[in-house]
Amino acid sequence: MASTDPGDAPRTLVCYGSSEGQTRKIATRMASVLESAGHRVRLVDAAERPIDLDVGAYDGVLVGASIHAGRHQTAVREFVRAHTGVLNRVPSGFVSVSLTAAHEDPAERAPAEELLEGFLEETGWNPDATLTVAGALKYSQYGRFKRFLMRRIAGKAGGDTDTSRDYEYTDWEDVDAFAREFATLLESAAGSTG
Numbered sequence: 466m467a468s469t470d471p472g473d474a475p476r477t478l479v480c481y482g483s484s485e486g487q488t489r490k491i492a493t494r495m496a497s498v499l500e501s502a503g504h505r506v507r508l509v510d511a512a513e514r515p516i517d518l519d520v521g522a523y524d525g526v527l528v529g530a531s532i533h534a535g536r537h538q539t540a541v542r543e544f545v546r547a548h549t550g551v552l553n554r555v556p557s558g559f560v561s562v563s564l565t566a567a568h569e570d571p572a573e574r575a576p577a578e579e580l581l582e583g584f585l586e587e588t589g590w591n592p593d594a595t596l597t598v599a600g601a602l603k604y605s606q607y608g609r610f611k612r613f614l615m616r617r618i619a620g621k622a623g624g625d626t627d628t629s630r631d632y633e634y635t636d637w638e639d640v641d642a643f644a645r646e647f648a649t650l651l652e653s654a655a656g657s658t659g
């Protein structure tokens with residue numbers, strides 16, 4: 466039977482980078498799925514670099530980042546590089562958010578997988594679980610230049626170009642399933658070591 470002592474619950478760190486808020490929303494959602502599974506979760510914005518953060522104190526780590534101009538956030542890359550040893554030791558997962566992942570055609574989605582793989586190669590991290598997930602087009606939050614740029618990019622890709630509204634492409638069922646699977650992975654890892 467599962468333990469009812471909250472002190473025994475797995476401690477999970479969810480660290481994310483987010484430029485316009487969608488990855489924050491995804492990270493928050495994964496944190497709440499993990500909490501529903503009984504985990505003690507700390508949600509951290511990589512850009513804030515909290516000085517008291519002891520990554521080694523967690524039983525598992527989930528990292529989220531989004532792609533801008535072909536790169537994931539520098540703060541997330543620095544976080545992963547600084548903690549590669551811990552991340553390769555405990556159960557860990559990486560979620561990469563982009564518009565490329567919104568394509569239905571797997572061939573058009575492939576660059577999102579390649580950027581995820583490139584990030585892992587660059588950092589030397591071997592997570593147990595990875596997910597590429599579609600983000601959002603938040604025209605209302607972009608300045609004039611960014612709105613123009615994103616409208617052009619979306620137009621070329623056959624996407625949404627009405628800049629009077631925002632679009633969210635995230636598959637929340639996929640996000641929930643990934644977080645639930647990660648919770649199970651962590652629980653079985655904890656069970657096999659203690």
Ligand SMILES: Cc1cc2nc3c(=O)[nH]c(=O)nc-3n(C[C@H](O)[C@H](O)[C@H](O)COP(=O)(O)O)c2cc1C
Nearest residue numbers: 483484485486487488531534535563564565600601
């Ligand atoms: C300036 C800009 C550049 C972007 N560049 C890319 C890109 O190169 N490839 C891609 O797939 N998505 C790209 N996107 C889409 C973002 O990854 C997507 O909007 C995502 O939801 C952003 O997540 P965030 O709000 O957590 O930063 C770009 C978005 C912006 C605003």
